[in-house]
Amino acid sequence: MNIHEYQAKEILSAFGIPVPRGRVALTSDQVERAAKEMGGRCVVKAQIYAGGRGKGGGVKLVHHPEQAQELAKELFGRKLVTPQTGPEGLRVRRILVEEAVEIAREFYLSITLDRESSRYCLIASAEGGVEIEEVAQKSPEKIHVLSIDPFTGLRPYQARKIALALGLKGSVCEDCVELILNLYRACLEKDCFLVEINPLVVTKTGWLMAMDAKINFDDNAMFRHREYPDMLDYSQLDTLEINAGKYDLSYIKLQGNIGCMVNGAGLAMATLDVLHEFGGEPANFLDVGGGATREKVAEAFKIILQDGDVKGVFVNIFGGIMRCDVIAQGIIEAAGEVHCTLPIVVRMDGSKVEEGKQLLLESGLNVQIGENLGDGAERIVKMLG
Amino acid sequence: MSILLNKDSKVLVQGITGRSGLFHTQQCRDYGARIVAGVTPGKGGVHIEGIPVFNTVEEAVHYTGANVSMIFVPPPAAADAILEAADAGLELAVCITEGIPVRDMVLARRILDGKKMRLVGPNCPGVITPGACKVGIMPGYIHMPGKIGVVSRSGTLTYEAVKQLTEVGLGQSTCVGIGGDPIIGMKFIDVLALFNEDPKTEAVFMIGEIGGGAEEEAARWIRDNMKKPVAAFIAGVTAPPGRRMGHAGAIITGGKGRAEDKIRVLTECGVHVAPSPTRMGATMLAALQK
Structure with a gap:
């Protein structure tokens, strides 16, 4: 789960990591007032669930409150498109107004999960404020990585090595050691996949400060953090994605016209691959999970049909232990409820598959049966062609 | 021979009294697995479907x-259950639970280093x-005894692959679903090494996904x-890049973990890569x- 920059900064601040003074605003008037409070000269930062905001015009230094207000009016009114949002962009509902800080040096600092070592690792670089992936590709020697043993945790001497490698000296170096240890503490206590400060800066007056922050929570740890759902900004999510989430379904919007309902992520990706192979373009991707139930199938079907781009539906369920007649009933129930007349191709496998097929064929729906993965994909593409 | 499991394996079920625990215990027993015990803290002493239930794994093993x-x-107690199994001296634990927090698994995985349990x-x-x-x-019915070892990061896609193998007449020695989570126990290489030494396994089919670098490492x-x-x-x-495709596992970030790269590396390393999910059996x- 993603959260906004200002929320990430609130968390870091609670763990003793210095961040710039700032206020979150919901209207352009509030932005103006906040700008006055910061002394006129300040940074206006659009809050969206994507990076690359600077390139999209979502982060700007302004010199007086009126200018901040003008910029805010413009940002609140449109969808911000950045290299990471896709062409549709994301709507700006909140703006962070921060004091302008005189920066002497910029660094990159993050803690994230490393699958290969099955541990958290600390990543640091003296090349801050830029795309860290680019640095990693062009000059990997400028990136310092430290794998953290969960038994010992991150030790001060290890953090010091990193701070020294960044070229920090004296008291700033010791400040950085403390900051790194606090970052690790935040990562564990808040159950994060990623905590990232980019850039971490040294100000001209010699203080460390997190100028931008990104946190990604581990959804699986939600049961330990009752406050997380309240932090979610629904304006940043697709409404259908939100609906799907309520039923524990995973929905992703794509560009084509075939709605896809599949159980399991691997099979779902393989289904997209095979549709492309036959010349089809998926409109979305709905994963009902490995053990699909009748209710889930019915809800999933309704969500798919709410997408106006959908001109036909391909259902690919490898039920395994799940009974196919039950899945068929779920489809028939949902399609009937929303009066679906679109072409449907169903490919099912599992027990009672013949009974399931029979139910579908007798349902009066515009449905065909796919005998296997390839046959099903070919049929739906032909029905739409 | 086979790997990890054979007809003499004696299986206990941790969480046997839950709805899906009990359902799948029955399914496994119907398939021929020797289910000898269940473990649910606080329910020791009862029998469920004729299977004795114990409070701890240690007791059940004893x-x-x-x-x-x-x-x-x-999920909240699953990492603890894994460690309990390891402590009781089991050879293998298969954890079906979905949704264990990463922080718990990082620690559990570290504790397993140096223990004999897989x-x-x-x-x-x-x-x-x-x-x-x-x-x-x-589902047991799609499988057929034979000579192909199967190892996969996916769930239902594995069923599709196995079904295709069976349809082209290729039975399986053992099929191992290693799971799609960021932190897992056995990885591709650990399973491949066992298949390499297993006299019953003559060839291996491997199913990977976008994201991470495990397939390249295996190649x-x-x-x-x-x-x-x-x-x-x-x-x-x-x-599409940058989107999480339903799994914690399957995500492409920063140009890393793309399917084309994985396919290229696998091919360069002498692995036959199926050009389409409809041709997995045929490629094997x-x-x-x-």
Whole structure:
């Protein structure tokens, strides 16, 4: 789960990591007032669930409150498109107004999960404020990585090595050691996949400060953090994605016209691959999970049909232990409820598959049966062609 | 022979009294698995479907001689259940539970270093040695005893692959679903190494996904060590970058973990890669005939 920059900064601040003074605003008037409070000269930062905001015009230094207000009016009114949002962009509902800080040096600092070592690792670089992936590709020697043993945790001497490698000296170096240890503490206590400060800066007056922050929570740890759902900004999510989430379904919007309902992520990706192979373009991707139930199938079907781009539906369920007649009933129930007349191709496998097929064929729906993965994909593409 | 499981494996089920725990216990027993015990803290002393239930794994092992555990314990207590299994001296734990926090798994995985127990999963379909023993949630009927070892990061896509193998007449020695979570027990290489030494396994089919670098790592290991033909399929060639495709596992970030790169590395390392998910069985057959 993603959260906004200002929320990430609130968390870091609670763990003793210095961040710039700032206020979150919901209207352009509030932005103006906040700008006055910061002394006129300040940074206006659009809050969206994507990076690359600077390139999209979502982060700007302004010199007086009126200018901040003008910029805010413009940002609140449109969808911000950045290299990471896709062409549709994301709507700006909140703006962070921060004091302008005189920066002497910029660094990159993050803690994230490393699958290969099955541990958290600390990543640091003296090349801050830029795309860290680019640095990693062009000059990997400028990136310092430290794998953290969960038994010992991150030790001060290890953090010091990193701070020294960044070229920090004296008291700033010791400040950085403390900051790194606090970052690790935040990562564990808040159950994060990623905590990232980019850039971490040294100000001209010699203080460390997190100028931008990104946190990604581990959804699986939600049961330990009752406050997380309240932090979610629904304006940043697709409404259908939100609906799907309520039923524990995973929905992703794509560009084509075939709605896809599949159980399991691997099979779902393989289904997209095979549709492309036959010349089809998926409109979305709905994963009902490995053990699909009748209710889930019915809800999933309704969500798919709410997408106006959908001109036909391909259902690919490898039920395994799940009974196919039950899945068929779920489809028939949902399609009937929303009066679906679109072409449907169903490919099912599992027990009672013949009974399931029979139910579908007798349902009066515009449905065909796919005998296997390839046959099903070919049929739906032909029905739409 | 086979790997990890055979007809003599004695299986206990942690979380046997839960709804899906009990359902799948019955399914596994119907398939022929020797389910000797269940463990649910606080419910020790009862029998469920004729299976004795114990409070701890240690007790269950003491009274029944179980050597394998199948874990259905809910996420908040699942990592603890894995460690309990390891402490009780089991040889193998198969953790089906989906949704264990990463922080818990980082620690559990670290504690398992240096213990003899192997862990498969979490968030996986399990392990099956067709015709002998099933410890997992996969449908037994699609499998057929034979000579192909199957290892996969996916769940239902594994069923699709196995079905295709069976349809082209290729039975399986053992199928291992290693799970799609970021932190897992056995990885591709650990399973491949076992298949390499198993006399019953003549070739291996591997199923990967976009995201991470596990497939590339496995490809290089195959090039340097594998004595048997390997075929593979990688799902997600057409998946949009930067989006999480339903799994914690399947995500492409920063140009890393793309399907094309994985396919290229696998091919360079001598693995036969299926060009389409409809041709997994056919590709395995072709790899054997070379």
